[in-house]
Amino acid sequence: MLDREQVRKVALLARLQITPEEEAKLALDLGNILDYIRQLNELDTQAVPPTNRALETVNVSRPDQLSICDQREAILQAGPAVEGDFFRVPKIL
Amino acid sequence: MAKIRKLHQQLIAKDRTAVELTQDYLDRIAALEPQVHAFLRVNGEAALAQARQVDAQIAAGEPIGPLAGIPLALKDNLCTQGIRTTCGSRMLADFVPAYESTVTQKLKAAGAVFLGKTNMDEFAMGSSTETSAFGPTANPWSLDRVPGGSSGGSAAAVAAAECVAALGSDTGGSIRQPASFCGIVGLKPTYGLVSRFGLVAFASSLDQIGPLTNSVEDAALVLGAIAGHDPRDGTSIPEPVPDYTQALVPDLKGMRIGIIQETLGTGLDPQVAQAMETVWRQLQDLGAEVLELSCPRFRYGLPTYYILAPAEASANLARYDGVKYGLRDQTCTNLMDMYQRTRAEGFGAEVKRRIMLGTYTLSAGYYDAYYLKAQKVRTLIKEDFHQAFAQVDALVCPTAPTTAFPAGSKSADPLSMYLSDLMTIPANLAGLPALSLPCGFDDQGLPIGLQVIGNVLREDLVFRVAYAYEQATPWHQRPSPLS
Numbered sequence: 001m002l003d004r005e006q007v008r009k010v011a012l013l014a015r016l017q018i019t020p021e022e023e024a025k026l027a028l029d030l031g032n033i034l035d036y037i038r039q040l041n042e043l044d045t046q047a048v049p050p051t052n053r054a055l056e057t058v059n060v061s062r063p064d065q066l067s068i069c070d071q072r073e074a075i076l077q078a079g080p081a082v083e084g085d086f087f088r089v090p091k092i093l
Numbered sequence: 094m095a096k097i098r099k100l101h102q103q104l105i106a107k108d109r110t111a112v113e114l115t116q117d118y119l120d121r122i123a124a125l126e127p128q129v130h131a132f133l134r135v136n137g138e139a140a141l142a143q144a145r146q147v148d149a150q151i152a153a154g155e156p157i158g159p160l161a162g163i164p165l166a167l168k169d170n171l172c173t174q175g176i177r178t179t180c181g182s183r184m185l186a187d188f189v190p191a192y193e194s195t196v197t198q199k200l201k202a203a204g205a206v207f208l209g210k211t212n213m214d215e216f217a218m219g220s221s222t223e224t225s226a227f228g229p230t231a232n233p234w235s236l237d238r239v240p241g242g243s244s245g246g247s248a249a250a251v252a253a254a255e256c257v258a259a260l261g262s263d264t265g266g267s268i269r270q271p272a273s274f275c276g277i278v279g280l281k282p283t284y285g286l287v288s289r290f291g292l293v294a295f296a297s298s299l300d301q302i303g304p305l306t307n308s309v310e311d312a313a314l315v316l317g318a319i320a321g322h323d324p325r326d327g328t329s330i331p332e333p334v335p336d337y338t339q340a341l342v343p344d345l346k347g348m349r350i351g352i353i354q355e356t357l358g359t360g361l362d363p364q365v366a367q368a369m370e371t372v373w374r375q376l377q378d379l380g381a382e383v384l385e386l387s388c389p390r391f392r393y394g395l396p397t398y399y400i401l402a403p404a405e406a407s408a409n410l411a412r413y414d415g416v417k418y419g420l421r422d423q424t425c426t427n428l429m430d431m432y433q434r435t436r437a438e439g440f441g442a443e444v445k446r447r448i449m450l451g452t453y454t455l456s457a458g459y460y461d462a463y464y465l466k467a468q469k470v471r472t473l474i475k476e477d478f479h480q481a482f483a484q485v486d487a488l489v490c491p492t493a494p495t496t497a498f499p500a501g502s503k504s505a506d507p508l509s510m511y512l513s514d515l516m517t518i519p520a521n522l523a524g525l526p527a528l529s530l531p532c533g534f535d536d537q538g539l540p541i542g543l544q545v546i547g548n549v550l551r552e553d554l555v556f557r558v559a560y561a562y563e564q565a566t567p568w569h570q571r572p573s574p575l576s
Contacts, residue, residue, distance in 0.1 A: 007449070014407060014452040015414070016445055017433035025442075026449055029507055033450060036508055037396040037463070040470050050468030051475060053298035053328065054284035054524025055549065060327045074191035080421035087416050090427050 001031030096257055096307045097314050101159045104151060111144035111151070111162030115206050118164040122208065122255045125575060130230050131240075131250035133169050134177060135209035140164065143206045150204070159314050161204025166256040168247050169210040170217055171302070172291040173197055180293050181215040181225035181243075184419050184439030194291020195326070196260060196302050196319045203318045208256050211246030215441045216410065217267055217295045219243050220513045223504055224443040231500075232274060233575040234539055238497040241271030241513075247305045248275040254576035258306040258315055262292055264299045265398050266493075266517025269529035272305055273492035273542025276531045276573060278559070279305045280312045281517075283550050284524030285330040287316075288323030296405035297328075299398075299521045308569060309530060309560040313337035316552065332550065340553035341560040345379040349485040350558060351386035356490035356516055365491050368533035368541045372489065372562070379561050386485065388477040393470050394519035399511060400454050400467035401522075406444075407451030413439060446507060475523045482548040487558045490516055492529040492542030516544060526552045530559050531568035540568070 007027045011018045018026065081088040103109050119137050126132060147162035167173065170180045172190035179185045197207070214224040222230045222245025230245045232238040233253040240249040244261025248271035251259050261268040263281035272279025280303045287302045294300065304315035317338070322331045352373060357366060376383050415421035415435035422434035440448070454463035481488055493513055503510040520527035525546055532543035543562070547555035563569050 002453075006453075010449050010453045010456065013456060014448050015411075015429075015432040015436055016440070016448065017437040018445070022442075022445070026446065029446055030450055030453065032508055033399060033511075034453075037399055040393060040396050040400075040466055043390070043393065043470055043473065045466060045469035045473070048469040048472050050465055051471040051522075052468065054522065055328075055330070057285070057328055062324055071191040074189075075417075078189060078191065078418035080415060080419070089416055090425055090431055092428050 002027045002034070097159055097163055097311045100163060100257065104147070104162050105157065107151065111147040111206065112141055114162060115140050115144040115164050115208070118208055118256060125253050125255055128231060128236060129233060129249050129253050129255070129575065130228060131211055131246045131253065131255055132166070132209045133179060133181070133212050133227055133246070136176060136207065140206050140208050147204050147206070158203050160200065160318050162206060163257050164206045164208050165200065166208050166211050166247055166250045166259040167197060168213055168244050168259070168261045170213060170262055170293040171197055171260060172293070173207070173210070176210070178210065178293070179227070180217070181213040181227060182439065182441070182444070183226045184413050186226070186420070188419055190291070192291065195288035195323045197291070199319050211244070211250055211259060213246055214243035215444050216293070216406070217243040217262055217264055218406070218443050218447055220266070220270060220510050221503065222246060222271070223500065224441055226441055229500060232497045233573040234276060234497065235537065237500055238539065239274065239500050241274035241497060243267040244305060245271045248272055248277060248279065251275065251277050251305050251307060252573045252576060258304055258311050260302060260319070261305050262300055262302050263521065264295050264402060265521050266514040268303045268305060269492050269517045269527060269542070269544060270514060272529040273540065274497035276540030276568070276571070277305055277307060278309055278312050278528065278530045279303065280316060280528040281520065281526065282316060282320065282552060283330070283526045285328045286320050286550065286552070288321070288326040288329050290323055290325040294409040296402040297409065298405060299402060309556060309563050310338060310341055312528065313341060313556050330550070335553065337552060337556055340556045342557055343561050343564045345376060345381035345558060345561050348381045348487070348558065350376055350381045350383050351481055351485035351488045352383065353391060353488055353490040354385050354387045355389065355391045360494050361491065362495040362535070364535040365495065365541050369491055372532050372543055375562065375565060376489070379565055384485065386481050386488070388481055388519070390470065390473045390477050391519050392515070394474055394522055395511065395515050397467045397470045397474065397522060398514070398518045399450070400463045401471065403447040403451035404455050404464050405451070407448045407455065410444070410448055443507070471522050474519055478519070478523045478525060486554050488546040489558070490544050490546070492516060492544040496535045496537070496539035496541055520546050525549060526555050528555050528559050530563055532562070532566070533568060534571070
């Protein structure tokens with residue numbers, strides 16, 4: 001089981017506001033899942049290279065060509081708070 | 094005869110129009126949705142407009158492809174331009190994409206008709222479609238059972254004959270496990286065969302899009318339409334797409350098939366185990382040489398996945414910050430508050446749990462013990478498959494350890510829910526094509542699924558094994574009580 005302090009720290013890193021009830025449940029659930037995951041330590045992986053993705057693709061590139069995106073209005077419309085050509089956010093400074 | 098080909102012939106013979114066909118499915122949806130809830134949104138007018146275009150082509154004597162005028166359903170994590178795409182989440186409840194996913198562009202170009210968007214576990218995280226923010230979907234075989242997940246809406250829609258075929262996505266079994274629970278065919282293609290452009294990302298090293306259909310031939314036809322290189326997906330494989338229907342041969346002469354020993358042990362429902370014994374004999378009768386093979390690290394797939402997938406998800410879902418699209422908490426007074434409250438309101442419990450798990454395993458001090466360890470075990474699992482495919486052309490095992498479980502029975506214990514993906518996850522980790530098809534029924538009349546796994550880009554061999562088995566057995570002919 002994780003302690004409540006650890007859960008609060010991770011929630012802050014994940015930018016999630018959690019209630020005291022969620023905190024208790026997460027401490028228990030994450031603890032159980034991590035206990036289950038620890039069975040991987042049965043395997044010796046000292047000399048094993050890691051796999052990043054199922055099939056490795058390396059240095060995928062394409063010509064650096066200009067293309068037009070004509071979705072400006074639609075993209076702005078999807079914003080939860082828009083003013084002119086900007087996305088509004090609460091005061092930062 | 095497979096459903097798509099039969100309907101195609103009716104359309105070109107002018108026995109019925111695409112509009113009539115589409116209307117039939119819209120009527121079925123209207124009648125069945127109160128019980129099934131497979132759809133989050135039905136776009137009847139748009140569907141009929143697509144159908145009218147196909148009818149005009151037929152009337153003008155123009156040739157049409159096999160998918161033209163065929164009514165399909167789309168999982169609601171595929172971006173559809175101008176049509177809400179929610180991912181089963183409050184976070185995206187009002188999100189209208191400004192662009193179209195590659196797979197839906199391809200299907201549109203093929204003349205397919207889109208009936209609507211299907212229900213799913215929130216952000217594709219779940220195995221029962223119960224984590225959807227918009228209510229669960231019922232299994233058409235037994236309404237008090239789950240349809241599986243996360244593509245449970247797509248699977249239920251196909252099984253209830255609310256559409257001819259559907260698209261889903263599969264990160265750890267999200268196409269195959271619901272296909273198994275709903276008694277239909279579901280394919281997760283080779284990683285990189287189908288473009289993910291426009292698929293809302295969950296775990297990018299694992300996600301693939303694939304078809305859910307009534308038959309193996311239908312799956313081959315739909316895959317043929319959506320596969321292929323796409324410069325807008327950097328993991329897309331630059332290989333030509335073969336005609337998969339050429340692989341549909343009704344025997345297995347000269348083929349070697351391996352049964353994965355480790356999947357037959359403890360934890361397997363005895364009725365599923367019994368079905369597998371029958372499968373063994375049936376494959377031999379079809380001319381295959383069948384041998385038992387060991388993939389000793391197969392069972393480590395599940396714990397490996399529950400490190401890698403939540404870690405990738407925690408990064409992918411960081412984009413839901415309330416700034417550019419999706420939900421924003423309106424009560425916040427500063428930026429940090431906005432992030433934290435928006436994400437608290439927008440995400441459900443399972444998504445939060447996985448974001449937390451992924452953030453934890455990636456956080457300072459834990460990276461080597463969890464994430465790096467899992468990446469190394471992933472290499473070992475790939476090695477097991479590599480060795481297996483040196484000996485056989487395809488592998489078979491159950492798709493899921495059980496048949497569809499009762500709604501609500503696993504919701505309180507996340508780990509018990511995760512275990513239902515035990516058999517499907519290894520193929521995602523290794524990037525292999527894997528298909529589920531019906532191979533029997535339990536004493537409750539619930540379908541059992543057989544999984545066929547192939548080597549990289551050997552969809553042809555997966556289709557051949559599945560097709561020969563399907564043609565030799567009666568399971569696919571039994572309709573669900575609602576269909």
